[in-house]
Amino acid sequence: MKDTITAVRGMEILDSRGNPTVRVFVELSDGTQAAASVPSGASTGENEAIELRDGDQTRYLGKGVLKAVKNVNTVISPALIGMSATEQLAVDHKMIDLDGTDNKSKLGANAILGVSMAVARAASQSIGIPLYRYLGGTGARRIPVPAMNIINGGAHADNSVDIQEFMAVPVGAPSFGEGLRYIAETFHVLKKILKSRGLATSVGDEGGFAPNLESNDAVMDIIMEAIEKAGYTPGKDISIALDSAASSFSTDLTSAYDLTKSGAGKMTSADLIAMGVKWVDKYPIVSWEDPLAENDWQGFKQFTEQVGHKIDIVGDDIFVTNTKYIARGIKEKTANSVLIKLNQIGTVSESIDAVRMCRDAGWHYFISHRSGETEDTFLADFAVAMDGGQLKTGSASRSERIAKYNRLLEIEHDLGGSALYYW
Known part of the structure; x- marks a missing residue:
């Protein structure tokens, strides 16, 4: 299958506040490459999914995301390789099961979301349609x-x-x-x-x-x-x-x-x-x-x-x-x-x-x-x-x-x- 996931890798980048966040790259068997970057909130609800931060005060005042990146590269990636990028629900549920917590605190919501978004983008590129149409169907045409x-x-x-x-x-x-x-x-x-x-x-x-x-x-x-x-x-x-x-x-x-x-x-x-x-x-x-x-x-x-x-x-x-x-x-x-x-x-x-x-x-x-x-x-x-x-x-x-x-x-x-x- 041309939309088979062949590689998933994460890296640490900076967000608009100059704080670390996660960027994920996904590659497919047809050569498609896509990336996605994860946002971060300041005003957060106590029941939100958990951003995984390193807590290492010697790097970025403890806000580093190397743990989340490692989870992308060593836990999530091996589990997703071989899956179809067009099976978004299956991919997302595979990561939810890997995490096993109610709030994604084990792998980190920042790790999981980066992969989820990158997979969706890769699938849309592989098929050759815009992301909004891939996610919303052929009738998607309302601009907010x-x-x-x-x-x-x-x-x-x-x-x-x-x-x-x-x-x-x-x-x-x-x-x-x-x-x-x-x-x-x-x-x-x-x-x-x-x-x-x-x-x-x-x-x-x-x-x-x-x-x-x-x-x-x-x-x-x-x-x-x-x-x-x-x-x-x-x-x-x-x-x-x-x-x-x-x-x-x-x-x-x-x-x-x-x-x-x-x-x-x-x-x-x-x-x-x-x-x-x-x-x-x-x-x-x-x-x-x-x-x-x-x-x-x-x-x-x-x-x-x-x-x-x-x-x-x-x-x-x-x-x-x-x-x-x-x-x-x-x-x-x-x-x-x-x-x-x-x-x-x-x-x-x-x-x-x-x-x-x-x-x-x-x-x-x-x-x-x-x-x-x-x-x-x-x-x-x-x-x-x-x-x-x-x-x-x-x-x-x-x-x-x-x-x-x-x-x-x-x-x-x-x-x-x-x-x-x-x-």
Whole structure:
């Protein structure tokens, strides 16, 4: 068989934070060679699949990934050689069985995911079709609406803002290319506004600006100003998406919150929900990710009951791309949307299973990058393949983010008039 796996090898590279991560190369019997690089998160849920780090303080402050690389080369590689690259499910389950843990802590989710992605890419190249079509079928043609991170706070920036991501979403654009232009222009106008006020225009982990503003509300107001000064109508052309990453400012991950970074003080779940309801009424918000902490299931449900008919309530840390937690959320009506991150669960197949569960329940799902990224564009193809219509992949700066946007522009160009774009 021409798609038989003949070699799998890993190596240590650096991500966008300058920290080590895993790159995997896969070779097939027909001569196909493909590679994939694994992202890494800063704001992580406690139930995520485990990144295997070396812990050797003499290398990269303990963050090296030589153990994960060794697992690719000495454990995973021998087990996969001879298998068909087009049997993605079998390949992924072989690695899951080799690991034998619930959270991939033995071999490392970074080792397993690198192989999983590289195998999928090799298979698509061997067959001679784009990765998005290989993973999504011949009908894959919906380009996602980008939620562009324009202001960073929380764990992604050293500033006075509690909320981790403030995003501009071009819901009114006629195409992905035009939508990208809308929000890129808004990003640059926002920079001019910040500069005119003597505020920092340095960027955070995901490329958004990281100014010190007097309150979280002030961030929303300056974004509204930027949208309007860029020539767009808030709520019609461009809306706002938020990622609170509330676990990062929760003191117990359940019901107590500390927003003293911005001067808002300490809050309960009820206080945070009340603030959220007020914002949804005041600003053109279309989605809100992790508005409560990962163990605040009751708070999530209450917030969803109050505003879930108006916006997408997106679970990230609470669901960690794991069908076990997503199923509970669907049953308890905890949210109405799920964030899908490949490295939270650790294989391409399991990520697709999470998407399928959302579809079956009528929930939305958002494909997402991580704050520690690489130049790999797998995520862009995966977003088109999954037909979800929404994507988070950072700002209009930093090449590891722009690479994904440029890949989506390529896909839209290739699809021509058959491309779909809608929120």
